[in-house]
Amino acid sequence: MKIPLSQIAHARSGDKGDTSNIGIIAYEPEFYPMLVREVTPEKVATFFDGFCKGKVERFELPNLGALNFLLHETLGGGGTFSLRIDAQGKTLGAALLRMEIDVEANEIAKTNHRR
Amino acid sequence: MIRIANGQGFWGDWLEAPVRLVEQGPLNYLTLDYLAEVTMSILQKQKQKDPSKGYATDFPTLIGRIKDAVLAKNIRVIANAGGVNPVECARAVHKLAPELKVAVIHGDNVLDKLDEWLRAGHAMKNLDTGEELSTIRENILSANAYIGAFPVAEALATGAQVIIAGRCTDTALALAPMLYEFGWKQDDWNHLAAGTVAGHIIECGAQATGGNCQADWQSIPDLANIGYPIVEAEPDGTFVVTKHEGTGGRVNIDSVKEQLLYELGDPKNYITPDCVADFSTIQVAADGPNRVKVSGIEGRERTPFIKLSISHSAGWKSTGTLVYSYPDALSKAKAANRIIRQRLSDLGLHFDEIHTEYFGVNACHGISAPPVADPAEVMLRIGVRGDSRTAVDRFTREIVPLVLNGPPTATGFGDGRPAVHEVVAYWPALVPRELIETHVEVVE
Numbered sequence: 001m002k003i004p005l006s007q008i009a010h011a012r013s014g015d016k017g018d019t020s021n022i023g024i025i026a027y028e029p030e031f032y033p034m035l036v037r038e039v040t041p042e043k044v045a046t047f048f049d050g051f052c053k054g055k056v057e058r059f060e061l062p063n064l065g066a067l068n069f070l071l072h073e074t075l076g077g078g079g080t081f082s083l084r085i086d087a088q089g090k091t092l093g094a095a096l097l098r099m100e101i102d103v104e105a106n107e108i109a110k111t112n113h114r115r
Numbered sequence: 116m117i118r119i120a121n122g123q124g125f126w127g128d129w130l131e132a133p134v135r136l137v138e139q140g141p142l143n144y145l146t147l148d149y150l151a152e153v154t155m156s157i158l159q160k161q162k163q164k165d166p167s168k169g170y171a172t173d174f175p176t177l178i179g180r181i182k183d184a185v186l187a188k189n190i191r192v193i194a195n196a197g198g199v200n201p202v203e204c205a206r207a208v209h210k211l212a213p214e215l216k217v218a219v220i221h222g223d224n225v226l227d228k229l230d231e232w233l234r235a236g237h238a239m240k241n242l243d244t245g246e247e248l249s250t251i252r253e254n255i256l257s258a259n260a261y262i263g264a265f266p267v268a269e270a271l272a273t274g275a276q277v278i279i280a281g282r283c284t285d286t287a288l289a290l291a292p293m294l295y296e297f298g299w300k301q302d303d304w305n306h307l308a309a310g311t312v313a314g315h316i317i318e319c320g321a322q323a324t325g326g327n328c329q330a331d332w333q334s335i336p337d338l339a340n341i342g343y344p345i346v347e348a349e350p351d352g353t354f355v356v357t358k359h360e361g362t363g364g365r366v367n368i369d370s371v372k373e374q375l376l377y378e379l380g381d382p383k384n385y386i387t388p389d390c391v392a393d394f395s396t397i398q399v400a401a402d403g404p405n406r407v408k409v410s411g412i413e414g415r416e417r418t419p420f421i422k423l424s425i426s427h428s429a430g431w432k433s434t435g436t437l438v439y440s441y442p443d444a445l446s447k448a449k450a451a452n453r454i455i456r457q458r459l460s461d462l463g464l465h466f467d468e469i470h471t472e473y474f475g476v477n478a479c480h481g482i483s484a485p486p487v488a489d490p491a492e493v494m495l496r497i498g499v500r501g502d503s504r505t506a507v508d509r510f511t512r513e514i515v516p517l518v519l520n521g522p523p524t525a526t527g528f529g530d531g532r533p534a535v536h537e538v539v540a541y542w543p544a545l546v547p548r549e550l551i552e553t554h555v556e557v558v559e
Binding site: 016060066077086091 | 153243322329372374377378379381383395396398411429432468470472474479480481482483484498500536538539540541
């Protein structure tokens with residue numbers, strides 16, 4: 001079944017120059033393997049196709065049940081260079097939470113109390 | 116155990132936060148982070164106009180407000196408020212609080228050394244692009260080295276109650292009191308990494324205590340009275356993240372994890388002047404209401420380089436907006452965008468970039484935003500950037516006329532033509548560590 005990523009994870013995003021950093025954090029430790037399996041750099045690059053003009057890097061943090069993404073060339077030059085309203089990519093974590101992922105029903109039995 | 120708080124995540128953060136931190140509960144150290152990458156260039160310009168300026172002017176005012184509590188509770192204040200003029204900042208503090216001993220840290224401002232270093236073969240290439248510094252040498256506005264925690268600890272050793280740094284790292288503000296209190300050594304890599312992680316968690320103020328927290332945000336209590344973060348640090352490198360009792364917000368595993376991930380690059384290589392912290396070793400655990408215990412942190416030897424933050428002018432920009440209402444708001448905004456671009460082209464104006472966003476439709480999320488069916492209103496947001504101030508200035512005259520000579524139902528032009536801003540770009544570079552010499556001065 002397909003669910004939005006927001007059902008199993010929360011996020012915070014920020015900037016490093018023209019690179020957007022998006023942290024995706026599993027609500028429960030047992031959701032982390034789903035993040036690793038479903039939220040691949042390739043899918044993230046496709047999700048932000050054209051918006052992210054550079055490569056997408058992914059780093060795993062199993063200790064925090066989290067993934068850290070670096071989206072290069074994504075913030076219109078970054079900092080004061082950028083003409084974007086969200087020049088720091090503050091909202092891109094929330095954007096990524098809308099991405100649909102494929103899960104088995106039994107994998108997400110615990111998700112009802114979260115959004 | 117020592118309690119270290121952060122009461123300012125950036126210059127412009129909540130003025131009441133540091134006042135409440137010193138008044139609403141126990142505290143040993145109050146840290147304040149005032150500097151973003153481009154702040155230095157603004158301060159450098161202010162100093163050029165007036166040699167007594169060039170620091171975070173909010174800071175002396177704050178000290179004036181909190182000096183009684185600071186003295187009564189023996190709280191020590193550490194701030195990178197000095198900008199490019201820490202001595203003048205200290206003098207301003209002294210004027211408002213003569214009873215407080217103030218120390219400043221020198222050595223981060225390297226603007227006068229760049230040419231000597233270039234001649235000596237230090238290329239200072241742009242870390243992101245690899246470009247040579249010579250390509251922007253004439254346009255450089257400021258150049259500062261990121262100072263680590265050891266010079267700040269040295270300043271604490273003078274007994275000063277207020278420590279003023281220039282461009283020291285955000286994480287050094289919190290690590291320094293741990294070095295000073297616990298006697299951690301230059302090569303205690305795990306401890307240095309632990310203090311660095313503590314600094315990372317509190318450096319953005321309330322982002323650790325429920326501010327900008329996406330997890331269950333609607334249930335976070337009393338954001339109006341949000342408590343700013345406090346680290347209870349132990350000599351063994353473990354610490355608890357918390358806030359004063361009775362304050363709003365929430366410290367839990369979710370809020371701490373979100374902040375740990377904030378502005379993070381490669382988690383195994385979090386590089387500071389003090390050490391390389393490994394974020395993949397961090398363990399977090401609930402420790403009662405509004406308390407999260409952090410432990411297990413490992414670090415590695417610092418690199419032989421110090422990072423420079425160089426800023427340079429890079430042209431001009433301006434962004435204008437117009438609001439179109441239902442019906443067909445998006446179509447009208449798109450038509451207006453085409454008309455503006457055609458008029459700019461017909462005027463023979465050239466820009467490095469023209470950027471259009473449809474606010475209410477896709478401005479924040481771009482391609483990933485879902486389609487919106489005929490919204491009540493859409494804001495056209497169009498900006499230009501280029502080398503010619505004249506061209507950018509001419510662009511600012513092309514927005515408001517659309518109200519009368521473009522598609523129907525345009526409004527929201529009350530502020531008239533948009534302002535023109537100088538673009539100040541950030542140039543990160545490395546130099547060998549030996550080139551950076553710091554010293555501490557007690558300002559009487």
